[in-house]
Amino acid sequence: MKVVALVSGGKDSCYNMMKCVEHGHTIECIANLAPPDESIQELDSWTFQTVGHNVIEAISHCLEVPLFRGELHAVSSQKTLEYDENVKGEEGAHKDEVEELFELLSRVKTTMPDIEGVSCGAILSDYQRYRVENVCSRLGLISLCYLWRRDQSDLLSEMISSGIHAVLIKTASLGLSPKKHCGKSLAQLHPILEKLKLTCDLNVCGEGGEYETLTLDCPLFKKSIIIDESEIVCLDQDMYAPVGHLHIKKYHLEDKEQPPHQSRSNSFKISTFIREPQSDIDVNHLSKHILCNVSRTIGSGQLDYFFVNASVSQEIDYDAGIQTSVMFQVILNLLKTKIESDQPMQFCLQNTVVVKNMNDFSRINNSYSKFYHINPPSRVCIECDRIVGSLQLNCLFAVPNPSFQHSFKKVMHVQSVSEWAPACIGPYSQAVVVQNIIYCAGQIALVPQSMTLVPIRDDLMEGVVSQMRQCIKNVHQTLTALSSCIHNVTRCDVYVDQDQVHGPHRNLLEGVVITIWSEYLEEISQDTNVEKNRVLNDLKFDFFRVVFVSKLPRSSSVEYHVTAVDKNIQSVNYTPIKTEIHSDQVRIVRRHVVTSNDESSLHTKSLDIYGVCDEEFEVSQFLRSVKDCVSCRIFVTQQGEKLCDKVMEYLNSNKVLVSKVPVTRIAPFNGLDQQMCLMSLDFE
Numbered sequence: 208m209k210v211v212a213l214v215s216g217g218k219d220s221c222y223n224m225m226k227c228v229e230h231g232h233t234i235e236c237i238a239n240l241a242p243p244d245e246s247i248q249e250l251d252s253w254t255f256q257t258v259g260h261n262v263i264e265a266i267s268h269c270l271e272v273p274l275f276r277g278e279l280h281a282v283s284s285q286k287t288l289e290y291d292e293n294v295k296g297e298e299g300a301h302k303d304e305v306e307e308l309f310e311l312l313s314r315v316k317t318t319m320p321d322i323e324g325v326s327c328g329a330i331l332s333d334y335q336r337y338r339v340e341n342v343c344s345r346l347g348l349i350s351l352c353y354l355w356r357r358d359q360s361d362l363l364s365e366m367i368s369s370g371i372h373a374v375l376i377k378t379a380s381l382g383l384s385p386k387k388h389c390g391k392s393l394a395q396l397h398p399i400l401e402k403l404k405l406t407c408d409l410n411v412c413g414e415g416g417e418y419e420t421l422t423l424d425c426p427l428f429k430k431s432i433i434i435d436e437s438e439i440v441c442l443d444q445d446m447y448a449p450v451g452h453l454h455i456k457k458y459h460l461e462d463k464e465q466p467p468h469q470s471r472s473n474s475f476k477i478s479t480f481i482r483e484p485q486s487d488i489d490v491n492h493l494s495k496h497i498l499c500n501v502s503r504t505i506g507s508g509q510l511d512y513f514f515v516n517a518s519v520s521q522e523i524d525y526d527a528g529i530q531t532s533v534m535f536q537v538i539l540n541l542l543k544t545k546i547e548s549d550q551p552m553q554f555c556l557q558n559t560v561v562v563k564n565m566n567d568f569s570r571i572n573n574s575y576s577k578f579y580h581i582n583p584p585s586r587v588c589i590e591c592d593r594i595v596g597s598l599q600l601n602c603l604f605a606v607p608n609p610s611f612q613h614s615f616k617k618v619m620h621v622q623s624v625s626e627w628a629p630a631c632i633g634p635y636s637q638a639v640v641v642q643n644i645i646y647c648a649g650q651i652a653l654v655p656q657s658m659t660l661v662p663i664r665d666d667l668m669e670g671v672v673s674q675m676r677q678c679i680k681n682v683h684q685t686l687t688a689l690s691s692c693i694h695n696v697t698r699c700d701v702y703v704d705q706d707q708v709h710g711p712h713r714n715l716l717e718g719v720v721i722t723i724w725s726e727y728l729e730e731i732s733q734d735t736n737v738e739k740n741r742v743l744n745d746l747k748f749d750f751f752r753v754v755f756v757s758k759l760p761r762s763s764s765v766e767y768h769v770t771a772v773d774k775n776i777q778s779v780n781y782t783p784i785k786t787e788i789h790s791d792q793v794r795i796v797r798r799h800v801v802t803s804n805d806e807s808s809l810h811t812k813s814l815d816i817y818g819v820c821d822e823e824f825e826v827s828q829f830l831r832s833v834k835d836c837v838s839c840r841i842f843v844t845q846q847g848e849k850l851c852d853k854v855m856e857y858l859n860s861n862k863v864l865v866s867k868v869p870v871t872r873i874a875p876f877n878g879l880d881q882q883m884c885l886m887s888l889d890f891e
Contacts (some may be wrong), residue, residue, distance in 0.1 A: 212326035215256035218373040219328030226353035240279035259421040266753035269428035277311035324349045331414040340622040352623035357411040372424040377452035380417035383452025426769040430460040493533040511845040513604040514864035519596020527567035527597035531574035536815035557646040559601040565758045576634035582618040586635035587649030587768040588756035591869045618758040628684040631651040645659040651763035653678040678767040700768040705755040707764040753874035847882030
C-alpha cells in the first residue's frame with residue numbers, strides 16, 4: 208500500500224519506514240509537526256519529538272519524497288491513556304496536539320488520496336500509539352507500527368546492523384551526559400547503553416525518554432546528511448542526570464553510491480471502520496422481532512456481572528446491518544433500565560457474535576462498530592446456519608461500584624499493524640482484564656505483519672496444524688504483553704471449520720490440539736525463563752473444548768478463544784477428570800481448573816454430556832455443583848437443543864449468567880458424539 212511516514216528524524220521513525228518497505232509498502236511522502244517558531248528546538252510535547260526539527264527537510268530530500276509539515280503547539284488537553292476527540296479542552300486553550308496531527312494527515316490524504324497507511328515508530332508507548340490510531344481510524348487509514356513491543360535490545364542491535372546511522376541529539380538520563388554523548392552514533396554508544404540497562408534500568412531504545420536521536424543515513428536514503436556545525440545546549444546541569452540537546456546549525460547532503468531499498472508488490476488489505484452517524488431506523492417497529500434478556504449476579508469484590516443474550520425471533524426481511532443496529536439499540540435500552548449509566552456499553556467485557564452467513568460479516572461489523580468508541584470489548588465470531596435471523600449476540604458485562612469505577616478493567620486495543628500480534632482493525636480489543644481474569648478475543652491464524660492467513664496448500668490437515676500453531680503464537684504474544692503467559696490459560700475454546708477437517712481427522716482432532724499446544728509450551732519453556740509449573744502429560748489440558756462450526760472469519764480453518772489469569776494469580780491447579788456414567792447412552796465428564804491468589808480463588812468447571820439425553824433426563828442432578836457460579840457458557844449441537852433449554856431454565860432460576868453458543872458438532876469422546884458442553888466460572 209502507499210504510505211505516509213510520520214517522521215521525527217529519529218531512528219525509530221526511519222527504521223519503521225524500512226520495515227514498511229520490507230513488507231511490501233511504498234513510502235510516498237513524510238509528515239512532521241514542528242514548533243511554529245523555528246528558533247525553538249524543543250517543546251514539552253507528550254507525543255512528538257521536536258529536537259532536530261530543522262533537519263527534517265533534509266530527510267525529505269534524502270528520500271526524494273514530498274514533505275508535509277504542520278504547526279505543533281504541544282498542548283495535551285487529555286493526559287489519560289485513551290484519547291477521545293469528542294472531549295473538549297478548556298475554553299480559549301489551543302487545540303490538542305492530536306488534532307494538529309489529524310489536520311496534518313487530513314491534508315496529506317486530500318492532496319494524495321491514494322495514501323492508505325501511516326508509518327509510526329512507536330515501540331512501547333501506549334499513549335502515543337492510541338493517539339496515532341485514533342487519527343488513523345477517523346481518516347480511514349491503517350497504522351503500521353512494525354516495531355511495536357519488540358525486545359529493545361534485539362531491536363537496537365537490528366537497527367545498527369541494518370545500516371541505520373543515527374546520533375544522539377538529546378540526553379535526559381542517569382549515566383548519560385549531553386556534553387559527552389550527544390553527537391555520538393548509536394553504534395559507538397551501543398555497549399554503553401546496554402551497560403546502563405543493567406546498572407541504571409535504562410531503556411536501551413530510549414523509550415523512557417532517556418535519549419533522542421537524529422538519523423543521518425539509512426538504506427532508504429539516496430543522500431546522507433553531514434553535520435557541519437553544531438553546539439551543545441544544556442537545559443539542566445544536574446550532577447547525576449544532566450539534560451541537554453545538540454543544536455545543528457549547518458549541514459549538507461552528500462550523494463551515495465549504493466541504490467536505495469526497492470519495494471515489492473503486496474496485496475496487503477485490511478477493512479477499516481470510519482465512524483459514521485447512525486441512520487434512522489424504526490427501532491420500535493423492528494424491536495418486536497428481537498428477543499433479549501439480561502441476567503445479573505453478584506460477583507467477587509465490587510463488581511456485578513450481567514449477561515445479555517439477544518437473538519431474532521423470526522426471519523425478517525431486513526439487511527444484516529439493520530438487524531445488528533436494532534439488536535444493539537434494544538440491548539442499550541434494556542441495559543439503561545438495569546445499569547445506572549448513560550453509556551452502559553462501556554462496561555462490556557466480551558461479546559460472542561454468531562452469524563448466520565459469514566458473507567454478512569462486513570455489514571454486521573459496520574453497524575456493530577457504531578456502538579463502541581474507545582476500548583471496545585474483546586470478541587469471538589463464528590457462523591452457525593441454523594440460527595434465526597442474521598445474528599445472535601452473547602455479551603458479558605461487569606459493572607463496578609462508583610468508588611471502583613476508574614480502575615476496574617484494563618484493555619489491550621492495538622490497531623497498528625506490527626510484527627507483534629494481529630492488529631484490531633475493527634471494533635474489538637485483543638483482550639480485556641478484570642479481577643485478574645484475561646478475556647481474550649478469538650485469534651485466527653493471521654500473520655501479524657501481513658495480516659494474511661497462514662496458507663493451506665496441498666495437505667489440508669498439515670495446513671490446519673500450521674494455522675493452529677500461528678493461533679497459539681498470537682495468543683501467547685497477547686498474554687505476554689499483559690504480563691501473563693500461555694501457561695496461565697484456564698479455558699481454550701477451539702473452533703474448527705467443519706468443511707476443512709474431514710473423515711477420521713475429526714475424531715482425532717482434540718488429541719492433535721493438545722499435542723500442538725504441548726509442543727509450543729515446550730518450545731517457549733526452552734527459549735525463555737518461564738517456570739514449568741504445568742505437567743505436560745496425559746489429560747492435564749482439561750481446559751480445551753474443540754467444536755465444529757460452519758465457517759469462521761476470513762475462511763480460517765481454526766479460531767482459538769482463550770480465557771487466562773494474569774500475573775497476580777499465584778497458582779493454577781488442575782483436578783483429575785471425573786467420569787460419571789448415568790446410563791448406557793449418557794456419559795457426563797466433569798473437569799475442574801482452580802486458580803488462586805491471596806484474596807480469592809477462581810474455579811473453572813466443565814460438564815460434558817455425551818450420548819443421547821431424552822426430555823425426561825433430570826438436569827438438576829448434575830448441575831448442583833455449578834448452580835452458584837458467576838457465569839456459564841454452553842456449546843450445544845442441534846441434537847442437544849431441548850436439553851439445553853432445560854439446563855438454561857434451571858440455571859436462570861438460580862440466577863446464573865448463561866450464554867448459549869450453537870455449534871455444528873462437539874469433538875467426540877470415546878466414539879460418543881457430544882450433545883452439550885457447559886463451562887462455568889465461579890469465585891470463592
